[in-house]
Amino acid sequence: MTTPTHPPEPGRIAELRARGVHGVALTWVDNAGLTRVKAVPLDRLPAAAERGVGMSPVFDIYLVDDSLTASRDTGGPDGDLRLVPDLGRLTTLAGQPGWAWAPVDRFEQDGRPYPGCQRHFARRMTARAAEHGIELRMGFETEWVVTRDGRFACSGPAYGMTRLVELSAYADDLLTAFAAQGVTVLQLHPEYAPGQFEISIAPSDPVTAADEAVLVRETIRAVSLRHGLTPAFGPVHDPDGVGNGRHLHLSLWRDGRNLCAGGTGPFGMTAAAEAFLAGILSALPELLAVGAPSPASYLRLQPSRWAGVFQCWGLENREAPLRFITGAPDDPTAANAEVKCFDPAANPYLLVGAVITAGLTGLTAQQTLPPPITGDPAPQHQPRLPTSLPESLTHFERSTQLRTAMGDMLFEAFAAVRSAEAKLFDGTSPEALAAATRERY
Template structure:
């Protein structure tokens, strides 16, 4: 049973909203008890891209909604490898935050699961929203859109590598093939059932191109709910895999020399019920004037925010030309080599389904931060009346350097070190994240580059394969 229907409409201060109706909150606790739920797992995705968790008994829900649960300030500078970067004022054993569950996103699974999952927001001990709360910066970006009369729909594609207990791929391919699906059929069917039980509607699932790789796509939600949905779907996938004696990796690179795991984002913008990613002329690929300006804003910002979308050393083993990863900063209509792909949809559904796909995002990203920087870039595009260059309808890597220059096509950063340097100077990123979170994130990623930047990819994979 899904207690509610995602994060849509959540107010900026979820702590006060959750306290507004004590009787309703008591009713939620009672329903959880009736379902056999004994505890609630509160999740936070940190700047290392790791989903951290605190578990509280259901009987303590009222107390948690009143005072929260402790969470050290040092988690703002936690790395993927559990190291902590040195960045004041976070690099200290002193100080504490409080985690508050967002009951609008509380979910409980059918089938007698004793554990319910809920995303949490971070507050100071003075009960103010922490400037380093990744989920809150996305909520604020969504609210900035609503102030402009714009709402968004977002959906992440989930790519993962299904592994046996020895780390070998669970299917041997070929990609998209019936034979590969039959190797993992019991897992695939149980996964779709489990996701549905959590209120996550799967649109399609298939074995992907790399050995052991599987992809599934879910229905679009508002951005905050879409990020919550991605976090929960990964938890569910790992739980189902372990029930089958398997495990899953969401790392950008899992087996050296093979294709990695992306986390492509499909995004559409709406005003007064009209999809802005359609309804325009050919110059913008069919997008409206504002839709094209938002796409231009995201395209212009990509080099500077890439370290948020592709934040790991391993990201750049994946982000290679001719791998459908979007290694060049360009856009095209249904061009899977472009970093930004316009998906117009079929004639029969274009008004509702047209969207842009950002292909550079991978499994190491924090989805709340990825959406925050992209929405901020979209608003910047509108404010500047940004214009798209001509669409690229061929593989940009096959073009000569002069052809790419003439078409305004640039290679995106090829290392995390290069990407972090650009992120440190990105005005879009600073506006999206705020000074404290921006500083913390840059410091965490610089430490990862200093630690792993010169390591062999296989060594990094060994450390990171099951971290996300």
């Protein structure tokens, strides 16, 4: 695989110009879970697509506060990469007049894929699933809190129509922006915590799902700011309250058939779906380092808050980290699984790649699921998932499956960043930790 050399068609540039686009934001997500950007004028997009845009690899070891750490292969002022926009994802930004957006793949100067590129990792694992005859469909739910001048922007109750009425114009602009950008919204509603909302996006292939997780967050940010609102995507806004999740839904398909339905396994799963989900369930302690990767994530992961803190699964059980959903009886396409213990601090490309890795390990080993849990697992003596970032990192660093799939450079850079963030916030009070992270993502 070499650097793409196909510039956009002249008509595409003319179309963007007619829409008033003057600049294109080219984004990637670093190992701290932050979306980084380089922007080019619209007229420079053909050159960017053909030759890439230069960027230092040092951002792979930036922390959430923009301080630096180092890993064996990453760090220091040397080196340069080429950021190559994926023109298939080129989108006019409805919430940012004058701008378009495209995610990038990162390449070495000689055109080789950069081993530390998280988007390459997600694409590799999607291809590996295809080698097993598995097509994955994934979609994220994103939760956030909106404030105005430091106060919650609405006062209505959890899931209350009052809250939607209070911010009716804001919600309308969100839906309008997503429709204009070609993002299919399944649901938009007030959530449990004060000032909290959630949006669910239709499933797609894993790389597109990760791209849309980035686009969704930045669209929410843009629309919020235009309404005088501040969005907070951190794992917790109030350390004593319910936090923000970014749940991952997934289903497995083969030859147009949903493998999560129509089988002889638990609740109609096929053997392949059960084995894949069993692989995810058994790997949750190490996956937590990827999907709940901030020290603040563990303020959110508390029992009896529907965050999924015990290593178990269940049918429509919102206290289980792995929730199986059969959907309507007459709709076999609706069956899917939801992983609830992840949050918006996660890099979505790393997350989809890591989840596929775990699932394929289960598929290869023909793993089976333990009995499902009903009710609250807290009094049922289920094993607790890691309760801190250092604990989940211990599981991550022992994971041969994730090291092999990610490659040494990406694996070690990620571990270095998350270990450094654990040290950065060691001894910080819950209140200070929440304040330091709630608006960084």
